[in-house]
Amino acid sequence: LDGKRVIGVDLGGTKILAGIVDGDGHVEHRREHATPVGSQDDLLAGLDQAVEELLDDRIAAIGFGLPSPIDQRTGRAQQAVNIPLDASIDFRTRMSERFELPVGIENDANSAAYAEFHFGAAREANTMVMLTLGTGCGGGAVIDGKLFRGWAEFGHMVIVYDGIPCQGTCTGRGHLEPYVTGVAAAKLAQDVFGPAVDAHRLVRLAGEGEPQAIEILDGIGRHLGAGIGSLVNIFNPDLVVIGGGFAAAGDFILDPAREVVAREGLAGAGDRVRIVRAELGTAAGLIGAALVAFDALT
Amino acid sequence: LDGKRVIGVDLGGTKILAGIVDGDGHVEHRREHATPVGSQDDLLAGLDQAVEELLDDRIAAIGFGLPSPIDQRTGRAQQAVNIPLDASIDFRTRMSERFELPVGIENDANSAAYAEFHFGAAREANTMVMLTLGTGCGGGAVIDGKLFRGWAEFGHMVIVYDGIPCQGTCTGRGHLEPYVTGVAAAKLAQDVFGPAVDAHRLVRLAGEGEPQAIEILDGIGRHLGAGIGSLVNIFNPDLVVIGGGFAAAGDFILDPAREVVAREGLAGAGDRVRIVRAELGTAAGLIGAALVAFDALT
Numbered sequence: 001l002d003g004k005r006v007i008g009v010d011l012g013g014t015k016i017l018a019g020i021v022d023g024d025g026h027v028e029h030r031r032e033h034a035t036p037v038g039s040q041d042d043l044l045a046g047l048d049q050a051v052e053e054l055l056d057d058r059i060a061a062i063g064f065g066l067p068s069p070i071d072q073r074t075g076r077a078q079q080a081v082n083i084p085l086d087a088s089i090d091f092r093t094r095m096s097e098r099f100e101l102p103v104g105i106e107n108d109a110n111s112a113a114y115a116e117f118h119f120g121a122a123r124e125a126n127t128m129v130m131l132t133l134g135t136g137c138g139g140g141a142v143i144d145g146k147l148f149r150g151w152a153e154f155g156h157m158v159i160v161y162d163g164i165p166c167q168g169t170c171t172g173r174g175h176l177e178p179y180v181t182g183v184a185a186a187k188l189a190q191d192v193f194g195p196a197v198d199a200h201r202l203v204r205l206a207g208e209g210e211p212q213a214i215e216i217l218d219g220i221g222r223h224l225g226a227g228i229g230s231l232v233n234i235f236n237p238d239l240v241v242i243g244g245g246f247a248a249a250g251d252f253i254l255d256p257a258r259e260v261v262a263r264e265g266l267a268g269a270g271d272r273v274r275i276v277r278a279e280l281g282t283a284a285g286l287i288g289a290a291l292v293a294f295d296a297l298t
Numbered sequence: 299l300d301g302k303r304v305i306g307v308d309l310g311g312t313k314i315l316a317g318i319v320d321g322d323g324h325v326e327h328r329r330e331h332a333t334p335v336g337s338q339d340d341l342l343a344g345l346d347q348a349v350e351e352l353l354d355d356r357i358a359a360i361g362f363g364l365p366s367p368i369d370q371r372t373g374r375a376q377q378a379v380n381i382p383l384d385a386s387i388d389f390r391t392r393m394s395e396r397f398e399l400p401v402g403i404e405n406d407a408n409s410a411a412y413a414e415f416h417f418g419a420a421r422e423a424n425t426m427v428m429l430t431l432g433t434g435c436g437g438g439a440v441i442d443g444k445l446f447r448g449w450a451e452f453g454h455m456v457i458v459y460d461g462i463p464c465q466g467t468c469t470g471r472g473h474l475e476p477y478v479t480g481v482a483a484a485k486l487a488q489d490v491f492g493p494a495v496d497a498h499r500l501v502r503l504a505g506e507g508e509p510q511a512i513e514i515l516d517g518i519g520r521h522l523g524a525g526i527g528s529l530v531n532i533f534n535p536d537l538v539v540i541g542g543g544f545a546a547a548g549d550f551i552l553d554p555a556r557e558v559v560a561r562e563g564l565a566g567a568g569d570r571v572r573i574v575r576a577e578l579g580t581a582a583g584l585i586g587a588a589l590v591a592f593d594a595l596t
Binding site: 068069071073078079126127139143150151152153154156157158159160161163169170171172173174175223226227229230233234235236263264265266267268 | 451459461468471525561
């Protein structure tokens with residue numbers, strides 16, 4: 001990529017992470033700002049500022065990872081979660097005109113998947129899917145080396161017919177998300193251990209051998225496995241990467257997930273596919289947004 | 299496509315359909331043979347014969363639609379259903395060497411989706427998914443005009459956690475397939491109306507206003523809607539096409555499916571997406587296999 005540099009911006013509900021990234025995925029000048037959530041104008045002003053303080057003559061493009069399904073044809077965020085950004089503005093054109101540079105936009109979990117594919121846990125893979133387990137459950141996929149630019153909202157696959165309703169703007173029932181996030185884990189833990197217990201504490205308890213904690217994580221892992229099983233039968237990936245804060249539950253959820261995936265996958269794929277934790281941590285979204293910026297150059 | 303012609307072959311559990319197809323999707327010399335299922339050698343001999351009787355100097359390539367997930371990198375059928383074809387042979391290379399022509403292979407439902415996209419119900423769409431409801435439940439997708447060449451085994455998405463076991467070689471539970479096929483419908487109908495009733499008769503009864511028949515089809519449609527809802531959140535298609543023999547149940551299953559999809563889809567996609575019946579009937583697989591042959595030329 002000829003020594004070119006781009007700016008990657010990962011827009012989250014509480015923080016804007018931005019940095020200058022080179023073609024090898026190295027991040028320089030990483031910065032964090034609180035996300036302005038007062039209005040869409042405030043939010044755009046905050047993003048402008050985050051970009052401007054990194055901008056110089058060597059920057060060839062800008063990429064944004066947004067917490068929303070994206071319509072790539074119109075360049076719009078279709079349903080952002082927790083932040084005042086909606087389809088009323090053509091986000092990509094607005095940013096491209098503002099900075100007179102090529103701009104790429106992607107969903108934040110798609111961006112994270114792309115980063116893990118190039119520089120993280122999936123760098124040896126050809127086809128991979130990723131699930132991020134945090135407050136919500138995001139998804140992304142890379143197919144034969146190319147980022148899947150559809151929605152990939154894997155947290156909103158139905159895995160329990162007529163099951164638990166989603167929260168917020170999603171009206172669905174029995175989606176993967178409310179069964180596998182840190183929020184879901186905290187809820188289950190609080191029923192057993194009292195209101196002060198969160199997902200982090202639940203994982204600690206499991207680590208100490210507490211049987212009910214292990215059982216809760218086992219149930220979460222089995223639901224996760226049902227979702228991964230569906231993805232295996234759709235994408236036949238070499239590798240499934242689990243990221244986000246609740247991935248810290250590690251093998252307490254991944255081992256039961258592996259067991260269910262072995263059962264659900266066609267043609268032995270459930271036994272072949274590897275299920276591993278993400279490697280890039282909180283930088284994945286920023287680096288992935290930068291990769292989307294590089295793609296916008298070609 | 300310069301007046302070129304290809305041979306399309308749709309290999310099914312009981313029949314081999316083959317024909318010469320031009321770039322406009324017109325089929326000439328359509329032929330049917332019984333599928334030889336005695337051994338893999340018999341099966342290959344039957345396919346050879348079906349091709350040979352259509353072969354002439356104007357044929358530029360051959361495409362095969364196979365009832366199996368396909369590994370496109372190795373050119374092999376990974377787990378064929380009901381026929382003696384397995385990953386022990388490099389099917390694509392074998393056929394390409396045999397006939398000294400470019401050969402493309404695809405899953406049969408992927409092929410049908412491709413045909414409906416180019417010449418059938420989805421010819422106005424940009425991104426579409428298809429489900430075929432017959433003995434089993436197959437799936438295919440076209441994304442931004444390009445055939446999705448992954449497995450797309452949408453019948454094997456988990457929609458009912460720990461639900462009904464699959465039949466045959468699939469060890470999964472609660473997959474879409476055992477809830478939405480003609481076989482599933484017949485089973486439910488027989489519990490109510492006695493052992494002589496099949497899916498066809500069930501649909502007739504619903505058409506005559508029989509409330510229990512309508513209720514059975516409603517339940518099937520709602521499960522179908524859960525599966526389509528997952529696909530909407532993954533692919534954000536303009537259009538969902540329902541094919542296969544049991545698509546004859548029409549709005550008795552599609553109306554309840556639409557209702558559930560409206561609930562499950564993110565960002566209003568469940569309301570926007572259109573769900574329609576396939577148009578090409580039993581020729582879809584053959585025409586799609588021909589399209590895969592044309593792709594093998596480029």
